[in-house]
Amino acid sequence: MEKVQDYIASNKDRFLEELMELLRIPSISADPAYADDVRKTAEYVKDKLASAGADKVQLFETAGHPIVYGEKFKDASLPTVLVYGHYDVQPPDPIELWDSGPFEPIIKETKLHPGGAIFARGACDDKGQMYMHLKAFEAMMDAGEQPVNFKFMIEGEEEIGSDNLGIFCKEYKEMLACDVVLLSDTSIIANDTPSICIGLRGLSYVEVEVVGANKDLHSGVYGGAVANPINVLCDMIASLKDENHHITIPGFYDDVVVVSEVDRAKMNEAPFSLSKYKEGLGINDIMGEKGYTTLERTSIRPTLDVNGLWGGYIGEGAKTVLPSKANAKISMRLVPNQDPDKITKLFEDHFKSIAPSGVTVTVSPHHGGHAAVVPTDTPEYMAAHKAMEKAFGKEPIPERSGGSIPIVAMFEEVFGVKSVMLGFGLDTDDIHSPNEHYGLFNYYKGIETIPYFHDFYAQLKK
Amino acid sequence: MEKVQDYIASNKDRFLEELMELLRIPSISADPAYADDVRKTAEYVKDKLASAGADKVQLFETAGHPIVYGEKFKDASLPTVLVYGHYDVQPPDPIELWDSGPFEPIIKETKLHPGGAIFARGACDDKGQMYMHLKAFEAMMDAGEQPVNFKFMIEGEEEIGSDNLGIFCKEYKEMLACDVVLLSDTSIIANDTPSICIGLRGLSYVEVEVVGANKDLHSGVYGGAVANPINVLCDMIASLKDENHHITIPGFYDDVVVVSEVDRAKMNEAPFSLSKYKEGLGINDIMGEKGYTTLERTSIRPTLDVNGLWGGYIGEGAKTVLPSKANAKISMRLVPNQDPDKITKLFEDHFKSIAPSGVTVTVSPHHGGHAAVVPTDTPEYMAAHKAMEKAFGKEPIPERSGGSIPIVAMFEEVFGVKSVMLGFGLDTDDIHSPNEHYGLFNYYKGIETIPYFHDFYAQLKK
Numbered sequence: 001m002e003k004v005q006d007y008i009a010s011n012k013d014r015f016l017e018e019l020m021e022l023l024r025i026p027s028i029s030a031d032p033a034y035a036d037d038v039r040k041t042a043e044y045v046k047d048k049l050a051s052a053g054a055d056k057v058q059l060f061e062t063a064g065h066p067i068v069y070g071e072k073f074k075d076a077s078l079p080t081v082l083v084y085g086h087y088d089v090q091p092p093d094p095i096e097l098w099d100s101g102p103f104e105p106i107i108k109e110t111k112l113h114p115g116g117a118i119f120a121r122g123a124c125d126d127k128g129q130m131y132m133h134l135k136a137f138e139a140m141m142d143a144g145e146q147p148v149n150f151k152f153m154i155e156g157e158e159e160i161g162s163d164n165l166g167i168f169c170k171e172y173k174e175m176l177a178c179d180v181v182l183l184s185d186t187s188i189i190a191n192d193t194p195s196i197c198i199g200l201r202g203l204s205y206v207e208v209e210v211v212g213a214n215k216d217l218h219s220g221v222y223g224g225a226v227a228n229p230i231n232v233l234c235d236m237i238a239s240l241k242d243e244n245h246h247i248t249i250p251g252f253y254d255d256v257v258v259v260s261e262v263d264r265a266k267m268n269e270a271p272f273s274l275s276k277y278k279e280g281l282g283i284n285d286i287m288g289e290k291g292y293t294t295l296e297r298t299s300i301r302p303t304l305d306v307n308g309l310w311g312g313y314i315g316e317g318a319k320t321v322l323p324s325k326a327n328a329k330i331s332m333r334l335v336p337n338q339d340p341d342k343i344t345k346l347f348e349d350h351f352k353s354i355a356p357s358g359v360t361v362t363v364s365p366h367h368g369g370h371a372a373v374v375p376t377d378t379p380e381y382m383a384a385h386k387a388m389e390k391a392f393g394k395e396p397i398p399e400r401s402g403g404s405i406p407i408v409a410m411f412e413e414v415f416g417v418k419s420v421m422l423g424f425g426l427d428t429d430d431i432h433s434p435n436e437h438y439g440l441f442n443y444y445k446g447i448e449t450i451p452y453f454h455d456f457y458a459q460l461k462k
Numbered sequence: 463m464e465k466v467q468d469y470i471a472s473n474k475d476r477f478l479e480e481l482m483e484l485l486r487i488p489s490i491s492a493d494p495a496y497a498d499d500v501r502k503t504a505e506y507v508k509d510k511l512a513s514a515g516a517d518k519v520q521l522f523e524t525a526g527h528p529i530v531y532g533e534k535f536k537d538a539s540l541p542t543v544l545v546y547g548h549y550d551v552q553p554p555d556p557i558e559l560w561d562s563g564p565f566e567p568i569i570k571e572t573k574l575h576p577g578g579a580i581f582a583r584g585a586c587d588d589k590g591q592m593y594m595h596l597k598a599f600e601a602m603m604d605a606g607e608q609p610v611n612f613k614f615m616i617e618g619e620e621e622i623g624s625d626n627l628g629i630f631c632k633e634y635k636e637m638l639a640c641d642v643v644l645l646s647d648t649s650i651i652a653n654d655t656p657s658i659c660i661g662l663r664g665l666s667y668v669e670v671e672v673v674g675a676n677k678d679l680h681s682g683v684y685g686g687a688v689a690n691p692i693n694v695l696c697d698m699i700a701s702l703k704d705e706n707h708h709i710t711i712p713g714f715y716d717d718v719v720v721v722s723e724v725d726r727a728k729m730n731e732a733p734f735s736l737s738k739y740k741e742g743l744g745i746n747d748i749m750g751e752k753g754y755t756t757l758e759r760t761s762i763r764p765t766l767d768v769n770g771l772w773g774g775y776i777g778e779g780a781k782t783v784l785p786s787k788a789n790a791k792i793s794m795r796l797v798p799n800q801d802p803d804k805i806t807k808l809f810e811d812h813f814k815s816i817a818p819s820g821v822t823v824t825v826s827p828h829h830g831g832h833a834a835v836v837p838t839d840t841p842e843y844m845a846a847h848k849a850m851e852k853a854f855g856k857e858p859i860p861e862r863s864g865g866s867i868p869i870v871a872m873f874e875e876v877f878g879v880k881s882v883m884l885g886f887g888l889d890t891d892d893i894h895s896p897n898e899h900y901g902l903f904n905y906y907k908g909i910e911t912i913p914y915f916h917d918f919y920a921q922l923k924k
Contacts, residue, residue: 030779091777094678097786160779187683201682205780214744216556216895220663220865221649223795224765225756227749230790231703231768237693238700282676285819287689294687303686306693307783312770313791315553317492317622318667318828320793320866321769321894324559328692329775331782333685357747366780403682404782432783433678 003143004451008135012444015135016118018048019443022087022127023105023120029065029088029160038156041087042066045134045154052134053141054152060172062164065156069175072141072150079461080149081454082178082415083137084407085130085185086158089122090432097434112191112428113439124438125431129184129424130154132443136450145451147458151178158185161205161367162407169414179461180380181411182453184446186401186423191441193271194392196384197421199299199400200408202334202371204343205307207364208351210236211325216312219322227358229326230311236354236361237328240304244290247304247332249350255337259300267300268293270397280428298402303333329366333404340368340406369406372419379460380420387422387452391445422446422453465605466913470597474906477597478580480510481905484549484589485567485582491527491550491622500618503549504528507596507616514596515603516614522634524626527618531637534603534612541923542611543916544640544877545599546869547592547647548620551584552894559896574653574890575901586900587893591646591886592616594905598912607913609920613640620647623667623829624869631876641923642842643873644915646908648863648885653903655733656854658846659883661761661862662870664796664833666805667769670813672698673787673822681784689820691788692773698816698823699790702766706752709766709794711812717799721762729762730755732859742890760864765795791828795866802830802868831868834881841922842882849884849914853907884908884915 008015027041028034042059045068050057054070065088092102100106105120118128133152140146153176155165169176186197210229217226242248259267272295278286288297297303311326313319332343348363355361374381376398388396401421408419424446430436470477489503490496504521507530512519516532527550554564562568567582580590595614602608615638617627631638648659672691679688704710721729734757740748750759759765773788775781796805810825817823836843838860850858863883870881886908892898 030781031777090783091775091779091781093775093777093781097677159781203682203782205782207780212743212745215559215892215897217743218865218889218894219765219767219769219793220665220795220863221760221889221893222743223767223793223864224759224763225748225750225864226743226745227747228767230771231699231766232749234696234699234768234771237696241693281674281679281684281688283674283688283820285689286687287694287818287820288687297687298683298685301686303681305681305685305690305784306696306774307681307781307785308774308776309692309696309788310772310776312768313553313555314770314772314789315493315555317553318669318791318793319492319553319555319621319769319894320665320667322767323769326771327776329780331681331685331780333682356749358745358749401682402685402687403680427680427683430677431683432680432781435677 001145001451001455004139004145005448007139007142008447015447019128019131020105020118022131023118023122024103026103027088027156028091029157030091038065038088042068042156045087048134049152052138060168062168064164067165067168068154070152072146074146074149078147078149079179079458080151080177081457082151082153082176082181083133084181084183085133085154086126086156087130087154088156088159089127090159092121094434099435112426113441116440117437118440119435119437121436123436124425124429125436126158126185128438128443129446132184132446133450135447140451148454151176163367165407166410169410173414176415178415178417180417181419183419183421184423185405186421187425187427188423189271189397189399190426191439194388194394194396195399196388196396197401197423198374198376198398200372201402201404202338202340202369203331203404203406204334204340204347204368205331205366206344206347207327207329207366209325209327209362211360212358213324216324217322219320222322226322227356228322229359230323232356232359233311233326233328236351237306239354245288249346251346252343255339256302256335257337264296268295270295270399299400300335302335302338305331307331333402334371336371336373338371340370344368367406369404370409372408374418374421378418380418380457383453383457383460384420384422386456387449390452391449422449463607463913463917466601466607467910469601469604470909477909481590481593482567482580484593485584486565488565489550489618490553491619492553500527500550504530504618507549510596511614514600522630524630526626529627529630530616532614534608536608536611540609540611541641541920542613542639543919544613544615544638544643545595546643546645547595547616548588548618549592549616550618550621551589552621554583556896561897574888575903577901577903579899579901581897581899583898585898586887586891587898588620588647590900590905591908594646594908595912597909602913610916613638625829627869628872631872635876638877640877640879642879642919643881645881645883646885647867648883649887649889650885651733651859651861652888653901656850656856656858657861658850658858659863659885660836660838660860662834663864663866664800664802664831665793665866665868666796666802666809666830667793667828668806668809669789669791669826669828671787671789671824674820675786678786679784681782684784688784689818690784691821692785694818694821695773695788695790698813699768701816707750711808713808714805717801718764718797719799726758730757732757732861761862762797764797764800767793769793795864796833798833798835800833802832806830829868831866832871834870836880836883840880842880842919845915845919845922846882846884848918849911852914853911884911
């Protein structure tokens with residue numbers, strides 16, 4: 001492994017330049033206007049994968065954005081690692097809150113990244129973390145060290161639900177056969193506190209529309225006499241939680257697995273400072289479900305959040321309109337055993353049932369996904385543990401994350417294998433937010449850690 | 463008056479062409495991007511007022527958009543009528559719901575306007591109705607009939623609160639001295655049911671902002687643990703009304719004048735079909751304050767409506783953001799005796815008091831205005847009554863309107879005179895909505911009625 005690490009050490013500048021070039025392409029999968037850029041990004045990843053030494057590198061077309069595939073087979077006796085990542089990014093909105101262009105990466109120091117961080121949409125999620133795998137692979141190829149068989153599958157629709165990836169995995173199940181899936185799309189607790197994600201929340205995401213009159217009306221002429229869809233939508237959304245911030249949708253909690261007091265106590269031992277948490281967010285108080293701590297609220301409890309809401313006149317100045325309709329995007333984070341389709345149906349039925357007469361309500365499901373829990377007594381988890389310990393000089397802490405990577409559950413279902421979530425970002429890296437960034441320390445530490453993982457994994461699988 | 467009516471009859475086509483030219487200029491006062499067009503519109507009105515025969519025609523500059531002024535003095539023994547109108551228009555949003563360009567006027571027949579209607583932003587509110595006065599004046603000048611002294615004051619900020627008009631009226635109080643203000647910015651019940659507006663609701667308009675964390679967050683990482691400003695805003699707005707649609711702001715109803723049972727019974731005798739009302743709006747039910755009829759809810763009762771709300775991701779697709787802030791524009795229609803400043807303060811205090819910890823709330827007042835009631839036993843009201851009866855061949859019905867024209871209360875305060883609201887639009891003309899239109903019948907009928915008003919008013923004031 002020494003040669004591998006030497007190669008990494010002497011190619012750092014180029015590794016960074018290549019990532020910055022990748023970050024300059026606005027691969028916003030949600031917005032059809034960027035379809036060409038999304039494809040350009042896929043081509044870039046494909047070229048870099050091929051030049052790093054992978055075989056059979058190609059783009060697989062889907063009904064949406066293409067999937068980059070490549071592999072490096074060595075020996076049937078070796079375990080096979082399928083590396084997953086995504087090259088698409090979240091929309092940069094609200095664009096006006098960025099200090100620099102979301103697709104003009106620059107390096108700046110921050111309090112938590114004194115060694116500098118790259119600021120750009122996708123810097124951490126997931127271009128930066130995905131690209132670490134290509135560079136680690138390149139280093140291993142150059143050093144002639146290949147302890148495992150490699151397969152790479154880099155998609156372009158993670159931020160819009162990975163629907164076509166699921167179809168692709170089922171169709172190419174044999175080509176993709178593997179012993180483990182390895183991905184870096186999660187976080188560590190801090191740069192001096194490595195951790196490994198062992199749980200993810202599931203997701204149900206819906207869009208709702210409330211329609212009143214067949215056209216926008218003058219609020220003076222009709223106000224007070226006709227349902228105002230914005231007021232009605234506010235009423236309906238407000239009613240989805242009670243005063244304890246419990247979700248009121250009938251049956252919503254039915255399948256939630258109760259976490260034991262012992263496990264909850266253990267979970268709350270993780271390093272966490274409420275005052276620093278509040279300070280970092282600039283808030284004077286937290287808000288969440290009664291009876292649970294912040295760490296529990298963001299990991300073992302399901303949630304309901306409005307991610308977007310709009311209706312009426314939202315331009316400058318005043319307009320006295322009684323709008324015809326109002327819309328909202330609502331997502332629910334789910335915990336293990338909650339079925340996203342069932343939850344979506346429960347939401348839809350309940351939401352329609354609480355609509356007052358005078359309005360029409362439609363509910364359109366977006367993507368969803370199951371929660372996932374990773375066991376810690378497997379060769380793949382142990383390999384990740386040892387790799388992190390080696391690279392950081394410190395044992396990593398197993399941690400459940402509040403986010404969702406629905407494909408982890410899908411991989412288990414289709415391939416029958418577990419995933420290792422070897423992430424290196426920080427929760428404060430502003431992924432999905434303006435000024436997303438990724439520490440240079442984290443980028444390089446990831447590239448250094450990944451070869452150790454493959455090495456330990458091959459040893460533990462013997 | 464016969465010569466006047468003849469002139470009108472033989473100039474109809476030109477009157478229409480001139481209005482259409484006026485409608486082509488997008489005088490959106492709320493949007494600074496249209497400032498040049500607003501001025502262009504003022505220049506157009508100024509030129510037409512001068513060519514119609516007015517003297518001392520000029521633009522008065524204000525801190526915002528200019529005011530067009532002109533006059534035609536004849537004799538100190540004659541009463542003076544100050545004609546008021548506005549040349550600015552509401553923003554055309556949502557633009558995608560227009561069947562034709564909002565500033566590309568076209569004429570189409572509708573069910574209620576079998577003789578055709580002009581479709582354009584401002585066709586009815588108020589370019590069309592304002593321009594009737596210029597053409598009626600032109601006809602009277604041409605016929606050599608001037609029963610009153612004329613003053614014209616046409617402003618460009620009615621849709622954004624007329625703040626600068628108030629300052630102008632105080633500053634030029636002597637120049638503007640008059641016996642009555644005449645304006646056409648209201649509606650009639652139907653083309654075969656003339657009516658005169660004798661009451662207007664007041665207005666309090668505020669913009670609110672709810673801020674949570676200091677940046678947008680990932681809803682997976684922070685969801686459930688940190689206040690979501692959209693959910694909080696929905697909770698707060700929902701709490702502003704109870705289950706009977708009563709407004710819950712403490713003190714909100716304190717100054718509302720209780721209308722007698724007799725007056726309410728009389729008001730409910732006005733022609734009104736609930737089934738046609740619902741059919742016209744495409745709704746299966748109405749919604750409003752318990753204990754009041756639709757006619758009462760839109761005239762003698764105050765209201766609270768959200769006119770715009772936005773927060774989070776409102777683009778295509780899904781984004782799992784927990785936004786930093788959410789905003790809403792909220793207006794309250796007020797009834798006589800409710801003071802808009804007091805109501806705004808009550809709203810602000812209450813809204814801040816119900817904000818949960820974990821968010822910061824700001825309330826910014828936009829424009830407001832007092833409600834107004836017009837007595838029906840005055841020469842000016844009687845002149846309007848007789849003019850309508852003459853033009854329509856039918857007695858008009860006195861009616862209280864739900865809309866607000868705050869300047870009517872201001873005119874009374876500054877000039878010490880009453881206003882006559884001689885409007886000719888229909889409530890179904892979609893003012894402030896997509897596809898705003900104004901019937902050709904109504905435009906011409908207005909031009910015909912206005913000279914009768916001046917004539918009767920001069921007689922009754924003798």
